[in-house]
Amino acid sequence: MALPRGCLPLVAVFLATICRAEAAVRELKVGYYAETCPGAEDIVRETIARARAREARSVASVMRLQFHDCFVNGCDGSVLMDDTPTMLGEKEALSNINSLRSFEVIDEAKEALEEHCPGVVSCADIVVVAARDAVVLTGGPNWEVRLGREDSLTASQEDSDNIMPSPRANASALIRLFANLNLTVTDLVALSGSHSIGEARCFSIVFRLYNQSGSGRPDPNMDATYRNALDTLCPRGGDEEVTGGMDATPVIFDNQYFKDLVGLRGFLNSDQTLFSDNARTRRVVKQFSEDQDAFFRAFVKGMIKMGELQNPVKGEIRHNCRVANGSPTEVVASHAVDL
Known part of the structure; x- marks a missing residue:
């Protein structure tokens, strides 16, 4: 989007x-x-x-x-x-x-x-x-x-x-936004890793579950077991203020977020798109999923650049x-x- x-x-x-x-x-x-x-x-x-x-x-x-x-x-x-x-x-x-x-x-x-x-x-x-x-x-x-x-x-x-x-944003739109702030593709993926901790609302994902891109169907880039868990957490017509962890370890800052994206278990569309929809961001997601130290180094660099x-x-x-x-x-x- x-x-x-x-x-x-x-x-x-x-x-x-x-x-x-x-x-x-x-x-x-x-x-x-x-x-x-x-x-x-x-x-x-x-x-x-x-x-x-x-x-x-x-x-x-x-x-x-x-x-x-x-x-x-x-x-x-x-x-x-x-x-x-x-x-x-x-x-x-x-x-x-x-x-x-x-x-x-x-x-x-x-x-x-x-x-x-x-x-x-x-x-x-x-x-x-x-x-x-x-x-x-x-x-x-x-x-x-x-x-x-x-x-x-x-x-x-x-x-x-x-x-x-928006939480609906795709990788291409995010790349353009970050580039206009002098932040690279690596910065984008690393800083998205801030979602290693915290929760997000059902409001932000119900479209993925029930009407992705206005199709009336769910996002195909989602692990079936994970999709079932989200259906339970965020049922159609349910309370959209309910929250869920953005990765499997939402109170620990680690590289689990990237492992989840590779496994098609990203909570937000703007997260999953980094692996599923763009070759440039996919490469970095895979790297960080396999090397936590590399993620940490890139995250620090990105936070410092953003802070400037x-x-x-x-x-x-x-x-x-x-x-x-x-x-x-x-x-x-x-x-x-x-x-």
């Missing part, structure tokens, strides 16, 4: 804007907060660990926030912003509504950091650190994150609708990740705390 109309031109405009405004892009570096907020990354990791202890699924939800933030006008914390009377935020965008979650975990980390070093650590950086920690805490690779991002002053539901792919996507527009360090500083909502919240 093609991406929404206007997606690629919009991405191209975004990248061109970055080129024109190169001087406005901040230099990111490892240890950015070493002097201004020592222990900042430790505070975030402790927060993520507590969230995982409360609910295993939460860390996957936190990691997903980086993708949905960085792909839409760069890693700027815009995905965290609530709607206002004059702005429709990204939380209600087509790919996010009733799907993105665990915003309160980022809030918890931000509150702890504001107590430790007020006004220093951006929400955008918290998202990137938290995504790394989600991987590490579930058994995946560790890496040093480059920090120093600013938070955007606004968000755009329209941009998110135009850019973020920036919004060139001058931002700020938000006090509250949900609202811009000085907005009526932020002022009301501040007065409530004072009382």
